[in-house]
Amino acid sequence: SAVISQKPSRDICQRGTSLTIQCQVDSQVTMMFWYRQQPGQSLTLIATANQGSEATYESGFVIDKFPISRPNLTFSTLTVSNMSPEDSSIYLCSVAGTGAHEQYFGPGTRLTVT
Amino acid sequence: AQSVTQPDIHITVSEGASLELRCNYSYGATPYLFWYVQSPGQGLQLLLKYFSGDTLVQGIKGFEAEFKRSQSSFNLRKPSVHWSDAAEYFCAVGARDSGGGADGLTFGKGTHLIIQP
Numbered sequence: 235s236a237v238i239s240q241k242p243s244r245d246i247c248q249r250g251t252s253l254t255i256q257c258q259v260d261s262q263v264t265m266m267f268w269y270r271q272q273p274g275q276s277l278t279l280i281a282t283a284n285q286g287s288e289a290t291y292e293s294g295f296v297i298d299k300f301p302i303s304r305p306n307l308t309f310s311t312l313t314v315s316n317m318s319p320e321d322s323s324i325y326l327c328s329v330a331g332t333g334a335h336e337q338y339f340g341p342g343t344r345l346t347v348t
Numbered sequence: 349a350q351s352v353t354q355p356d357i358h359i360t361v362s363e364g365a366s367l368e369l370r371c372n373y374s375y376g377a378t379p380y381l382f383w384y385v386q387s388p389g390q391g392l393q394l395l396l397k398y399f400s401g402d403t404l405v406q407g408i409k410g411f412e413a414e415f416k417r418s419q420s421s422f423n424l425r426k427p428s429v430h431w432s433d434a435a436e437y438f439c440a441v442g443a444r445d446s447g448g449g450a451d452g453l454t455f456g457k458g459t460h461l462i463i464q465p
Contacts, residue, residue, distance in 0.1 A: 235394075267452050276438060277392075279452035292452070326391065328453075335380045335399065335442055337453060339392040 236261050236329055238340035246346045247317055254313045255343045257327035262307035265330040267337065268300070272323045280325075283310045317347045350375040350441045354456035361429050362464045369424040369459050371439030380442035381422040382453065383413055387435040395437075398422060409433070434463045 237260040247253050257266065268280040281289045281302055289302040304310045314321050324344050328337040351374045361367050373379060381398040396407025403415040413424045422439060440453040 269452075276457045277440075277453075277455045279454070282452055328392075335451075336382065336394055336397050337442075338394065339384075341391040 235338045236263060236331075238327065238329060238338060240325075240327060240340040240343050242343060243341065244344040244346075246348060248348060249318055251317055252313055252315045253317065253345060254311050255325050255327075255345075257310045257312070257340055259308045259329050263329040263331050264307070265337075266304060266310045267328045267330075268302060268310075268312045269326045269328065269339075270323045271326060271342070277326065280312070314345065317345075319347045321345065322347045350379060350443060350454045352439050352441050352454055352456035354437075354439055354459050356459045357457070358460045358462065360462040360464055363431055364428050367424075367426045367429045367433070367461070369437050369439075369461070371422045371424065371456060372420050373422065373439070373441045374420065375441055375443070378417070381413075381415060382440040382442070383407065383411070383422075383424050384438045384440060384455075385409075385435045386438065386458075392438070395424070429461075429463055431463045431465070434461055436460050 239258045241256045266283045269277040271277045279292050280295045281291045283289045283302050283304040285304045301313045324342040326339050326342045328339045330337045353372045383395040384392040386392050395411050396405050398405050398415045406412050411426050415422050436458045438458045439456040442453045443451040
């Protein structure tokens with residue numbers, strides 16, 4: 235399985251600011267995904283990030299709030315914009331290789347908005 | 349759209365006892381099914397997966413799961429639990445993409461496993 239890293243591992247941010255989370259993979263992967271895990275909750279898919287195309291967002295998530303970049307096959311970023319306390323969550327990226335359907339997850343970024 | 353139900357929010361098991369965690373899914377065809385484990389402060393680790401074929405799948409750490417199409421279930425089992433198995437367990441379903449690619453996963457709410465000494 236791929237080795238996935240995320241930066242930052244955690245951050246405390248003020249309301250109204252933005253944070254960009256990085257996801258780096260040690261090998262080229264076709265599919266990258268971003269999930270949110272609110273406190274004590276399960277994971278919810280935010281969007282699918284494919285290299286060379288716009289990200290595909292799930293219902294309830296919009297590009298203005300969660301812009302995503304996927305400049306190459308090993309890297310992606312998720313920005314949480316104009317943050318409010320409700321954005322306090324763990325944000326996780328995951329990857330899936332070509333023809334593979336299992337996903338492997340990064341360690342997550344724990345975000346607290348005050 | 350697919351959905352996943354994990355009916356047990358918490359389960360307490362004595363160390364050395366057997367374990368079964370329940371998972372039911374809703375999907376129009378045969379889905380891809382997964383179990384992940386999340387230990388405190390850790391990311392998600394894939395325990396096992398079902399794509400097709402043999403309905404009893406073996407995973408890491410001594411876990412197995414059985415796909416039962418008639419019951420839309422994919423229950424996770426372990427014959428003898430260890431204290432280190434205490435964690436949050438998530439069942440997930442993925443749609444079969446006609447293009448051959450992976451789709452995002454839909455997760456159940458999770459089952460918190462407590463191990464009693």
